[in-house]
Amino acid sequence: ARVSESRRDVVVQTRLLSGLADIHFRQGNFQRARQLMERSVAQAANVYGVESAQYMRARIGLARVLGRSGFTEAASMLYTEALTSIGQYQNVEQDLAMILNGMALIEMRKGKLGAAEQLLLGAVDVMGAAPGDPLEKANSLEYLATVYFETFRYKESLNQLQQAVLLRKGARGHHSRQLGYNLARQADVLLQLERPAEARAMANKALESLSVKNPTHQIGRAVAQVSLAKALLQLEELEPASENLLQGIELLKQQEPARAMMHLASATTVLGDLEDRLGERQKAEYYYRLSVAGYQKLLGKSHPRTQAALSRVREYASLN
Numbered sequence: 001a002r003v004s005e006s007r008r009d010v011v012v013q014t015r016l017l018s019g020l021a022d023i024h025f026r027q028g029n030f031q032r033a034r035q036l037m038e039r040s041v042a043q044a045a046n047v048y049g050v051e052s053a054q055y056m057r058a059r060i061g062l063a064r065v066l067g068r069s070g071f072t073e074a075a076s077m078l079y080t081e082a083l084t085s086i087g088q089y090q091n092v093e094q095d096l097a098m099i100l101n102g103m104a105l106i107e108m109r110k111g112k113l114g115a116a117e118q119l120l121l122g123a124v125d126v127m128g129a130a131p132g133d134p135l136e137k138a139n140s141l142e143y144l145a146t147v148y149f150e151t152f153r154y155k156e157s158l159n160q161l162q163q164a165v166l167l168r169k170g171a172r173g174h175h176s177r178q179l180g181y182n183l184a185r186q187a188d189v190l191l192q193l194e195r196p197a198e199a200r201a202m203a204n205k206a207l208e209s210l211s212v213k214n215p216t217h218q219i220g221r222a223v224a225q226v227s228l229a230k231a232l233l234q235l236e237e238l239e240p241a242s243e244n245l246l247q248g249i250e251l252l253k254q255q256e257p258a259r260a261m262m263h264l265a266s267a268t269t270v271l272g273d274l275e276d277r278l279g280e281r282q283k284a285e286y287y288y289r290l291s292v293a294g295y296q297k298l299l300g301k302s303h304p305r306t307q308a309a310l311s312r313v314r315e316y317a318s319l320n
Contacts, residue, residue: 014054017043021034021037028256030069034066063082066078072110079103082099086099094133097136097140098136101120101139101140109299111302111303113304123140124141134167138178139164141164142185144160145161145164145185148160149185149192158189180209180210180217181206184203188230191230191231191234197235199227203225206227207221218251219255225247226248228248233274241274249264261297265295272286284316285316288312
């Protein structure tokens with residue numbers, strides 16, 4: 001009886017480790033999530049054995065954290081191994097969706113948007129056939145929205161984000177961080193659809209759902225403030241645009257660099273737009289070039305986002 005009791009303790013501890021890692025992951029504390037997931041993988045191997053579904057799930061969790069922390073090769077290897085063994089287990093739709101989502105994120109980082117789109121459509125398809133976790137499906141839809149946004153399919157992008165919001169609102173627990181971030185992204189899409197007044201309202205809505213006091217909400221607040229600044233800029237409200245933009249950039253500078261750098265590169269472009277509106281052509285070009293350097297460092301020269309920023313600088317320089 002004592003043996004089975006101690007085994008039960010270890011089983012509970014293993015579940016707690018992966019649950020705790022998931023909380024840290026959702027809050028963006030990737031380093032802590034990784035430490036917990038590595039312990040969870042070791043525990044799963046000891047308790048259930050390396051042939052078990054629990055061990056495979058723990059390794060998928062670790063791959064997810066590694067992928068988001070920039071260790072894409074190690075994550076790819078874990079995802080591929082999980083994909084080859086997943087067929088032998090029952091009720092693994094959600095696990096398969098997590099693998100496809102993770103692999104899609106890696107392809108997106110490489111700029112292979114077509115490959116990412118196919119993986120994400122596969123994940124949505126898999127979860128359509130199973131009840132699963134609505135939050136995992138919301139992730140798939142939001143990643144798909146990013147692919148559509150990057151490939152100029154703005155209406156489709158907005159549609160995915162709106163579907164994801166419904167899933168997040170219907171899920172148990174409080175998901176205001178992801179919800180606020182989603183609304184800020186909807187504001188960006190509305191701007192591309194030339195609906196600045198709606199974009200401003202959406203960015204304000206995002207800020208309302210993100211707490212000033214909650215440290216895990218700060219990156220979302222920064223993104224929402226930059227979105228709001230873009231909307232105000234389109235509405236020719238330059239002073240509040242400048243105020244929100246500078247606050248957003250300041251907030252981004254206080255965040256973990258791995259998570260903030262991409263948003264900073266994007267915000268720097270908006271800084272260029274603001275200087276352009278103020279007639280400061282030289283400053284505008286300087287910020288546009290700074291933005292290109294940021295994208296190039298993060299994504300590489302051939303990534304579509306770097307290329308778009310580069311062609312914009314060239315066009316701006318030739319006009320001025």
